[in-house]
Amino acid sequence: MLEYAQNRVSQRKWLYQHIVIFALGSVFLILINKILKYGAAYDWYAWVMLLWGFLLALHAIMS
Numbered sequence: 001m002l003e004y005a006q007n008r009v010s011q012r013k014w015l016y017q018h019i020v021i022f023a024l025g026s027v028f029l030i031l032i033n034k035i036l037k038y039g040a041a042y043d044w045y046a047w048v049m050l051l052w053g054f055l056l057a058l059h060a061i062m063s
Contacts, residue, residue, distance in 0.1 A: 011063040022056050 029045040032038050 015060055015063050
């Protein structure tokens with residue numbers, strides 16, 4: 001039972017780390033698109049964030 005609890009805590013730590021990486025990566029993508037004007041005619045960062053968020057949600061469901 002203790003091993004199961006430790007495994008769940010480890011999974012949650014990984015999930016929280018991935019959430020932080022997602023947040024930082026999203027800000028970075030927005031900065032590239034808006035500030036550096038890379039592909040400024042189209043808001044491509046939203047599609048990347050949507051896909052990444054979907055994968056993050058799957059991670060949350062699986063853990």
